[in-house]
Amino acid sequence: METLTHPDQNGLKCKDIHICHNTTQIHVGGPGVTSGQHRQEDFEKAPMHVAVLTYLGFGIVTLFGYFRDFLRAVGLEKRNLAQEREEQKEFVPLYQDFENFYTRNLYMRVRDNWNRPLCSLPGPVIDLMERVSDDYNWTFRLTGRTIHNVINMGSYNYLGFAENTADYLETVADKARHYGVGVCSTRQETGTLDIHVELEYLVARFLGVESSMVFGMGFATNSMNIPALVGKGCLILSDELNHTSLILGARLSGATIKVFKHNDMAYLEKELRDSICSGQPRTHRPWRKILIMVEGIYSMEGSVVRLPELIALKKRYKACLYLDEAHSIGAVGPGGRGVTELFGVNPADVDVMMGTFTKSFGAAGGYIAGKKELVDYLRSRSHSAMYTSSMSPPIAEQIIRAIKCITGHDGSTEGIKRIRQLAENTRYFRAKVKKMGFIIYGNDDSPVVPILLYMPGKVVAFAREMLERKIAVVVVGFPATPITEARARFCMSAAHTKDMLDEVLHHLDEVGDTLGLKFSRRK
Amino acid sequence: MAFKNLMEYLAWLYYQYLLVTGIYVLEPWEKSIFNSLLFSAVAMVIYTSYVFVPIHVRLALEFFSAICGGQPESTMALMN
Numbered sequence: 001m002e003t004l005t006h007p008d009q010n011g012l013k014c015k016d017i018h019i020c021h022n023t024t025q026i027h028v029g030g031p032g033v034t035s036g037q038h039r040q041e042d043f044e045k046a047p048m049h050v051a052v053l054t055y056l057g058f059g060i061v062t063l064f065g066y067f068r069d070f071l072r073a074v075g076l077e078k079r080n081l082a083q084e085r086e087e088q089k090e091f092v093p094l095y096q097d098f099e100n101f102y103t104r105n106l107y108m109r110v111r112d113n114w115n116r117p118l119c120s121l122p123g124p125v126i127d128l129m130e131r132v133s134d135d136y137n138w139t140f141r142l143t144g145r146t147i148h149n150v151i152n153m154g155s156y157n158y159l160g161f162a163e164n165t166a167d168y169l170e171t172v173a174d175k176a177r178h179y180g181v182g183v184c185s186t187r188q189e190t191g192t193l194d195i196h197v198e199l200e201y202l203v204a205r206f207l208g209v210e211s212s213m214v215f216g217m218g219f220a221t222n223s224m225n226i227p228a229l230v231g232k233g234c235l236i237l238s239d240e241l242n243h244t245s246l247i248l249g250a251r252l253s254g255a256t257i258k259v260f261k262h263n264d265m266a267y268l269e270k271e272l273r274d275s276i277c278s279g280q281p282r283t284h285r286p287w288r289k290i291l292i293m294v295e296g297i298y299s300m301e302g303s304v305v306r307l308p309e310l311i312a313l314k315k316r317y318k319a320c321l322y323l324d325e326a327h328s329i330g331a332v333g334p335g336g337r338g339v340t341e342l343f344g345v346n347p348a349d350v351d352v353m354m355g356t357f358t359k360s361f362g363a364a365g366g367y368i369a370g371k372k373e374l375v376d377y378l379r380s381r382s383h384s385a386m387y388t389s390s391m392s393p394p395i396a397e398q399i400i401r402a403i404k405c406i407t408g409h410d411g412s413t414e415g416i417k418r419i420r421q422l423a424e425n426t427r428y429f430r431a432k433v434k435k436m437g438f439i440i441y442g443n444d445d446s447p448v449v450p451i452l453l454y455m456p457g458k459v460v461a462f463a464r465e466m467l468e469r470k471i472a473v474v475v476v477g478f479p480a481t482p483i484t485e486a487r488a489r490f491c492m493s494a495a496h497t498k499d500m501l502d503e504v505l506h507h508l509d510e511v512g513d514t515l516g517l518k519f520s521r522r523k
Numbered sequence: 524m525a526f527k528n529l530m531e532y533l534a535w536l537y538y539q540y541l542l543v544t545g546i547y548v549l550e551p552w553e554k555s556i557f558n559s560l561l562f563s564a565v566a567m568v569i570y571t572s573y574v575f576v577p578i579h580v581r582l583a584l585e586f587f588s589a590i591c592g593g594q595p596e597s598t599m600a601l602m603n
Contacts, residue, residue, distance in 0.1 A: 056544060056545070064549055456545050458542050
C-alpha cells in the first residue's frame with residue numbers, strides 16, 4: 001500500500017487516497033459521492049494458451065500473406081491494390097512496409113465488417129444497407145436491400161440524443177429556418193453568432209467553470225488548441241492510451257513529450273520528479289510549462305482516469321492538467337457533468353477542460369473550458385478559432401437543447417431520467433456479461449464495454465455472427481489496439497430498453513458458446 | 524450447447540479449428556492448401572511413430588534393464 005505524502009496543501013486527506021497493488025481500487029471522498037464507494041477496475045489477463053494461439057493465427061495468415069505477395073510478384077495473380085509503376089522500379093519502394101503488407105493481406109480479406117453503410121438515424125435500432133462482395137472484399141456492391149431494425153451497440157449515443165421526434169427538434173428546426181445552416185466565416189471574422197455566445201455561457205455554467213469556447217470539430221479542438229497552449233521548452237506528460245487527436249496536437253506543438261503508463265500515478269510521479277530535476281533537454285533550464293494530458297474515459301479500455309490523485313500530484317509539482325472528456329461528459333456522474341462530478345472534485349482544479357459534443361449530446365464539435373483568461377487567450381491565438389469555420393447554428397441549438405434537457409432547465413425530468421437509465425443499463429450489462437464468463441476491461445461505471453476476443457479469426461466471425469442475428473457491433477483490431485488484444489466494443493445508450501439489452505445478452509451468450517469466447521477464469 | 528448428432532459436433536470442432544488457426548479468413552483454395560499440408564504432416568508423424576516407436580521402446584527397456592538387473596546376472600553366471 002502506498003500513500004501520497006504531503007497531501008494537506010490541497011485539502012485532500014491522506015486516507016482518501018490509497019493505491020492497492022492487486023486490484024486497483026479508488027477510494028473516493030467528497031460531497032456528491034458516498035464515501036466508502038470503491039471503484040473496481042480490472043484488466044484480467046487471458047490464459048496463456050489464448051495468447052499463444054493468437055500469435056499462431058497471426059503467424060499463419062502472415063505466411064499466407066507472403067505466399068500471395070509472391071504470386072502477385074510472379075504474375076500468377078492479378079494485383080488489386082496500389083503498386084509502383086514500371087518506371088519507378090529502381091526508386092525507393094513505396095509499398096513494402098508492414099502497414100501496407102498488413103492492409104493488403106489481412107485487412108482486405110475481412111474488411112466487410114467495417115465501414116458498413118447505414119441508412120437511418122443512428123439511434124438504438126438502425127437500418128443497414130446490405131452489401132456483398134464477389135471478389136473477396138476487394139470491391140463491394142450494394143444489393144439494394146436494407147436490413148431493418150438492427151440493434152445498434154456501436155454508436156456513441158450515450159444519452160439517446162440521436163433522435164428525430166418532431167417535438168424535441170422544434171427549436172432546432174426554428175434556428176435552421178432563422179439562421180440557415182452554414183455560417184460562411186470563421187469565428188474571428190463574421191462567424192460569431194448570438195447562439196454561439198449563448199451556447200458558450202451554457203457550457204461554462206454546466207461544467208462549473210468561468211468561461212468556455214466551442215469549436216466546429218472535436219478532433220480539431222484537440223489538435224489545433226494544444227499547439228496554442230504549449231510550445232517549445234514545455235513538457236507534455238501524456239497517458240500511453242491517449243487518443244490520436246491529443247497525440248497529434250502534442251506533436252504539432254513542438255514540446256517535449258513523455259509518455260507514462262496508463263493510469264499509473266507512481267510512474268507519473270517519478271517521471272515528473274526526474275523531468276523537473278533534469279530540466280529542458282540540452283540546456284537543463286527549468287521547463288516553461290508542464291502539461292499532463294489525460295482523458296476522462298478511455299474509449300478502448302473503458303477505464304476512468306484517477307482524478308483526485310492527479311490533482312494532488314499536479315498541485316504538488318506545479319503542473320497543469322488537460323482533461324479530455326470526450327466520452328465522459330454527459331455519460332458519467334450523477335448529474336451527467338463528467339468525471340469531476342463523479343469524483344466530487346472542484347472543476348476549478350482542472351486547468352483545461354476539453355470535451356466533445358459528438359457523443360452524449362448527439363451533435364458535432366468540441367469545447368474548451370476553464371478560466372476566463374485561458375479562454376480569451378484561445379479566442380485570439382488558436383488555429384481553430386482563426387481558420388476553421390464556426391459551428392453551424394442548428395447544431396449549436398441541438399447542444400443547447402441537450403444541455404437544457406440534462407440540467408432540467410426545460411422544465412421536464414427527461415434529462416435526469418436518461419442519466420439514470422444510462423447508469424442502470426451500464427451496471428446491468430456489465431454485471432451480466434461478467435457473469436457469463438467474458439473478459440471485459442474497465443471501470444464498472446463506464447458505458448463503454450470492451451469484450452476481449454483476442455484471436456483474429458474470432459474477431460471477424462463474431463462481427464459476422466452478430467450481424468446475422470441483427471445486432472451491429474464494432475470490433476477493433478490491430479492498429480487501434482495491441483496486436484494480441486482485439487476486442488468488440490459495446491456502447492451503452494440511455495435509449496436502449498431492457499428488452500433490447502436482454503436480446504443482445506441472449507445472442508451474446510449463444511455466440512460466445514459457439515465461438516468459444518468465454519475466457520474468464522473468475523466465474 | 525446441445526448437439527443433435529455427431530456430424531454437428533464434428534462441424535463445430537472444424538469451425539473451432541478454422542477460427543483458432545486463423546484459416547477462417549482465407550479463401551477456400553488457401554484453406555485446402557493449408558489443410559492438405561497439415562494432414563500430410565500429421566499423417567507422416569503417425570506413420571513414423573507406428574514404424575519406429577515400438578522398436579525404440581523395446582531398445583530403451585532393454586538398455587535400462589541391462590543397467591539395473593544386468594550386474595547380478597553376470598556374476599551368478601560366472602560362479603556357476
